[in-house]
Amino acid sequence: MKNNTKVNAAILIIGNEILSGRTQDTNTTTLAKWLNSIGVVVNEVRVIPDIEKTIVETLNILRKSNSYVFTTGGIGPTHDDITAESVSKAFGVKYEIHKEAFEILKSYYKQGEFNEGRQKMVWMPKNAKLILNPTSGAPGFSVDNVFCLPGVPSILKSMLGGLKNKIVGGEPILSHTINLKTVESEIANSLTKVQNQNGDVEIGSYPFFHAGKLGVSIVIRSEKQSKIDVCNSQILKFVKEKNIEIVDR
Amino acid sequence: MKNNTKVNAAILIIGNEILSGRTQDTNTTTLAKWLNSIGVVVNEVRVIPDIEKTIVETLNILRKSNSYVFTTGGIGPTHDDITAESVSKAFGVKYEIHKEAFEILKSYYKQGEFNEGRQKMVWMPKNAKLILNPTSGAPGFSVDNVFCLPGVPSILKSMLGGLKNKIVGGEPILSHTINLKTVESEIANSLTKVQNQNGDVEIGSYPFFHAGKLGVSIVIRSEKQSKIDVCNSQILKFVKEKNIEIVDR
Numbered sequence: 001m002k003n004n005t006k007v008n009a010a011i012l013i014i015g016n017e018i019l020s021g022r023t024q025d026t027n028t029t030t031l032a033k034w035l036n037s038i039g040v041v042v043n044e045v046r047v048i049p050d051i052e053k054t055i056v057e058t059l060n061i062l063r064k065s066n067s068y069v070f071t072t073g074g075i076g077p078t079h080d081d082i083t084a085e086s087v088s089k090a091f092g093v094k095y096e097i098h099k100e101a102f103e104i105l106k107s108y109y110k111q112g113e114f115n116e117g118r119q120k121m122v123w124m125p126k127n128a129k130l131i132l133n134p135t136s137g138a139p140g141f142s143v144d145n146v147f148c149l150p151g152v153p154s155i156l157k158s159m160l161g162g163l164k165n166k167i168v169g170g171e172p173i174l175s176h177t178i179n180l181k182t183v184e185s186e187i188a189n190s191l192t193k194v195q196n197q198n199g200d201v202e203i204g205s206y207p208f209f210h211a212g213k214l215g216v217s218i219v220i221r222s223e224k225q226s227k228i229d230v231c232n233s234q235i236l237k238f239v240k241e242k243n244i245e246i247v248d249r
Numbered sequence: 250m251k252n253n254t255k256v257n258a259a260i261l262i263i264g265n266e267i268l269s270g271r272t273q274d275t276n277t278t279t280l281a282k283w284l285n286s287i288g289v290v291v292n293e294v295r296v297i298p299d300i301e302k303t304i305v306e307t308l309n310i311l312r313k314s315n316s317y318v319f320t321t322g323g324i325g326p327t328h329d330d331i332t333a334e335s336v337s338k339a340f341g342v343k344y345e346i347h348k349e350a351f352e353i354l355k356s357y358y359k360q361g362e363f364n365e366g367r368q369k370m371v372w373m374p375k376n377a378k379l380i381l382n383p384t385s386g387a388p389g390f391s392v393d394n395v396f397c398l399p400g401v402p403s404i405l406k407s408m409l410g411g412l413k414n415k416i417v418g419g420e421p422i423l424s425h426t427i428n429l430k431t432v433e434s435e436i437a438n439s440l441t442k443v444q445n446q447n448g449d450v451e452i453g454s455y456p457f458f459h460a461g462k463l464g465v466s467i468v469i470r471s472e473k474q475s476k477i478d479v480c481n482s483q484i485l486k487f488v489k490e491k492n493i494e495i496v497d498r
Contacts, residue, residue, distance in 0.1 A: 012296075018278075018281070019286055020281060020424070020468075020470065021276075021282030021283075022277065022455075023455065028274065028296070029274075036269055042269070046295050047277070047293060047294035048293050049293075054456050077434040077437040078312075078437045078440055078441070078454035079446075080452070080454055107385075113328075115435075117385075117434030117435065117437030117438055120355075132480055152458070185366030186364075186368065187327075188327045188328070191327055191328060202265060203329070204265050204299075206272065207325070219266065220267075221265075221269065231406070
């Protein structure tokens with residue numbers, strides 16, 4: 001698999017709550033599904049703490065080695081929300097009030113409610129472009145190839161629609177799954193042969209234990225449906241020879 | 250917060266299925282909770298694809314900058330299970346049959362069932378130490394400060410008990426949560442003051458939307474209960490002054 005030649009992205013999850021195990025991250029799955037659907041391969045995910053130096057350093061590595069970087073978390077009103085200031089430092093630009101964001105939040109809140117805490121959310125890197133937030137007002141933002149989204153999953157999801165025309169993906173990555181009533185070791189050798197004959201297709205094998213059923217999902221991924229079809233036939237051939245049952249999950 | 254001075258760990262999730270969004274990782278949460286409970290701070294998590302070069306390079310960075318590294322995934326019998334061979338290369342040691350693992354699996358499987366696919370699972374870095382697997386036979390292993398666990402969450406969980414006396418943690422990280430019926434911006438300034446007065450305590454603020462309730466969880470974390478208590482009192486003081494309701498989640 002040669003991920004690096006494609007339009008690719010890194011996801012940077014910022015938040016102590018994930019590293020402590022308190023919060024189960026689901027934003028990775030949301031972003032990864034969406035990115036794959038628009039032809040962007042996710043190269044890597046990193047989860048890091050709310051430490052400015054770590055955010056700055058990690059961002060500067062990831063933004064240079066990926067077409068896009070998506071950060072989640074740390075853009076709220078409290079003291080532990082340091083993503084916007086860290087992004088400013090990573091790019092070496094001023095951290096300042098974003099006028100358009102200010103106007104958006106000023107009209108979003110009732111008179112008197114746009115307090116100092118909320119005003120923190122309009123401080124952004126200079127010349128940041130806004131990512132509108134249809135759920136709760138406070139926008140995300142992008143600088144160059146870095147897109148900063150909130151940590152709350154439902155709000156993040158609602159903002160992806162507005163991002164679509166800002167991300168230029170490659171060919172969408174197609175996938176096909178075959179679920180088998182077997183164990184991995186029964187098919188390992190045959191599957192290796194199929195993989196060896198189709199080096200540019202990504203074939204994954206994943207055991208599952210689901211609702212009392214035990215089996216293996218074989219996932220075939222490629223930008224080309226024709227390549228998926230070739231692998232699929234080769235796999236179905238050995239599945240039939242081995243008398244393995246194909247199942248729903 | 251100075252994570253780096255403590256006993257710390259990195260978690261390395263190996264698997265294309267997480268990066269494609271097909272599979273929701275839960276092993277990070279499992280490992281992070283367990284590590285925090287035994288006094289190991291999780292510094293970072295990385296999710297990387299099943300690419301040998303990436304695994305080798307990432308592992309060599311993480312094992313030098315952390316007390317421990319825990320990998321998940323890629324130790325099964327199929328072609329995409331390349332963790333053991335990659336770990337061998339990262340350490341520059343031979344990738345060979347582990348005799349003890351061989352004996353374990355030979356007696357685990359019925360006669361004739363310990364086939365070539367399954368025998369792949371006993372190939373490990375030379376002198377690897379086994380991590381026993383009470384669920385499905387095939388052991389994980391460790392080399393130096395790197396501990397390699399399977400990707401299937403239920404199996405991974407069942408193996409943590411056997412790891413306990415191999416990991417030397419620091420003081421357990423204690424935490425206390427206060428759930429408030431408020432929004433973050435109402436408490437942001439007061440909370441910043443408490444954080445500034447207690448620089449060595451980690452105070453996180455997390456909005457929640459749960460079962461129709463909307464609120465903020467404040468999480469106070471430290472090795473010292475006394476420091477948590479001090480922060481707790483200071484927070485409860487401003488909560489009372491602001492007439493904010495404390496709620497269950």
